[in-house]
Amino acid sequence: MKRIYLDYNATTPVRPEVLEALLPYYRDQFGNPSSVHWAGRQVSGAVEKAREQVAALLNCSPAEIVFLSCGTEADNMSLKGTVDALGEKGNHIITTAVEHPAVLETCRYLEKTGCKVTYLPVDSDGRLDLADLEKAITAQTVLISVMWANNETGNIYPIEQIGAIAKARGIRFHTDAVQAVGKLEIDVQKANIDLLALSGHKLGAPKGVGVLYVRRGTRLTPFMHGGHQERNRRAGTHNVAGIVGLGKACELAMAERESTCARVKELRDRLEQGIFARIPQVKLNGHPGERLPNTLNVSFAWIEGESLLLNLDMKGIAASSGSACTSGSLEPSHVLGAMCVEVTLAHSSTRFSLGPDTTAEDIDYVLEVLPPIVQRLRDMSPLYNCGKVDACETCDTVKKL
Numbered sequence: 109m110k111r112i113y114l115d116y117n118a119t120t121p122v123r124p125e126v127l128e129a130l131l132p133y134y135r136d137q138f139g140n141p142s143s144v145h146w147a148g149r150q151v152s153g154a155v156e157k158a159r160e161q162v163a164a165l166l167n168c169s170p171a172e173i174v175f176l177s178c179g180t181e182a183d184n185m186s187l188k189g190t191v192d193a194l195g196e197k198g199n200h201i202i203t204t205a206v207e208h209p210a211v212l213e214t215c216r217y218l219e220k221t222g223c224k225v226t227y228l229p230v231d232s233d234g235r236l237d238l239a240d241l242e243k244a245i246t247a248q249t250v251l252i253s254v255m256w257a258n259n260e261t262g263n264i265y266p267i268e269q270i271g272a273i274a275k276a277r278g279i280r281f282h283t284d285a286v287q288a289v290g291k292l293e294i295d296v297q298k299a300n301i302d303l304l305a306l307s308g309h310k311l312g313a314p315k316g317v318g319v320l321y322v323r324r325g326t327r328l329t330p331f332m333h334g335g336h337q338e339r340n341r342r343a344g345t346h347n348v349a350g351i352v353g354l355g356k357a358c359e360l361a362m363a364e365r366e367s368t369c370a371r372v373k374e375l376r377d378r379l380e381q382g383i384f385a386r387i388p389q390v391k392l393n394g395h396p397g398e399r400l401p402n403t404l405n406v407s408f409a410w411i412e413g414e415s416l417l418l419n420l421d422m423k424g425i426a427a428s429s430g431s432a433c434t435s436g437s438l439e440p441s442h443v444l445g446a447m448c449v450e451v452t453l454a455h456s457s458t459r460f461s462l463g464p465d466t467t468a469e470d471i472d473y474v475l476e477v478l479p480p481i482v483q484r485l486r487d488m489s490p491l492y493n494c495g496k497v498d499a500c501e502t503c504d505t506v507k508k509l
């Protein structure tokens with residue numbers, strides 16, 4: 109059976125060049141980079157080289173890079189560490205309703221400890237109104253946290269403008285850039301970012317390694333307590349192989365991002381146009397233009413996203429119903445909820461996320477097998493064209509598609 113992977117926003121395969129670069133650190137280069145002897149020295153240079161590779165991609169100094177375990181840890185450390193370090197200034201955080209759970213659930217936890225959190229709303233395309241951000245700022249605000257790009261819809265947020273607002277008001281700015289790194293140009297100076305989270309496994313590096321960029325001079329309480337690794341910002345022995353792999357992935361992203369993204373966007377557009385040409389009553393979730401080049405989130409009216417995914421899986425196609433982190437729950441996506449997508453349409457949403465290995469043949473295969481699956485599931489649905497058009501909110505919504 110064909111195997112077609114269209115779930116790159118959930119995780120990516122390790123790139124062959126990355127695997128090659130990191131394998132020695134699982135073999136003879138086994139030292140602890142904090143050791144002073146030859147075995148340690150052998151690998152400490154590799155960690156520092158990776159730090160330079162990451163810093164080059166973000167346009168910051170290597171000393172501002174903190175290696176840790178994943179994007180979730182970087183987000184947690186940014187929020188909890190800021191509240192802890194700046195507690196005497198205030199306890200108010202501004203974020204958005206569409207953040208990844210790594211930020212949202214951390215905010216919910218912080219609310220329980222007495223913090224105030226403002227969740228900025230989005231419009232039906234998923235966009236923020238920056239006037240809402242300005243209005244939400246108070247003397248107590250210690251942090252603005254807005255994701256660079258959304259994992260479910262691919263929506264891109266105006267990070268440079270938000271960074272300018274944060275700087276003008278003297279407020280710290282964190283961005284979850286896990287989906288943006290490798291797909292968009294990232295410049296922490298230009299965007300006035302103080303804290304930025306990224307994750308290896310979304311970028312062609314292995315799972316279990318991430319980075320927090322911390323602007324020089326930013327007071328941040330560490331999350332892990334123990335040894336003096338990472339200039340006392342993150343205790344724990346380095347994941348040397350993961351770090352080396354992440355460095356290599358950043359180097360590749362730097363060299364290839366533009367050409368890869370142009371190719372991936374062409375394929376994404378081919379998929380999007382193909383779906384809209386072949387299947388009626390489909391809704392695009394997200395902003396048509398201000399979107400990652402690799403992401404397509406669509407609702408197929410009348411059917412359950414989960415049934416569609418199972419049927420695609422039987423044809424060898426891996427896609428997702430929104431976020432891998434929320435699958436398994438029957439709640440519709442909080443992102444689509446914040447965009448006021450009608451609830452049955454939210455349940456029928458499906459995310460296709462492409463990557464550097466996606467081919468035109470993959471897309472054509474999806475366009476061949478998808479329409480009959482959708483039609484079969486619709487024919488089975490008791491709701492499909494239920495006839496009560498005037499009384500039914502779904503019929504009403506679908507009529508306008």
Ligand SMILES: *Cc1c(COP(=O)(O)O)cnc(C)c1O
Pocket residue numbers: 117118177178179180181208210255257258259284286287307308309310318
């Ligand atoms: C995947 C993801 C995370 C979490 O990263 P992990 O390394 O899997 O913990 C955080 N934010 C966004 C936007 C993501 O897509």
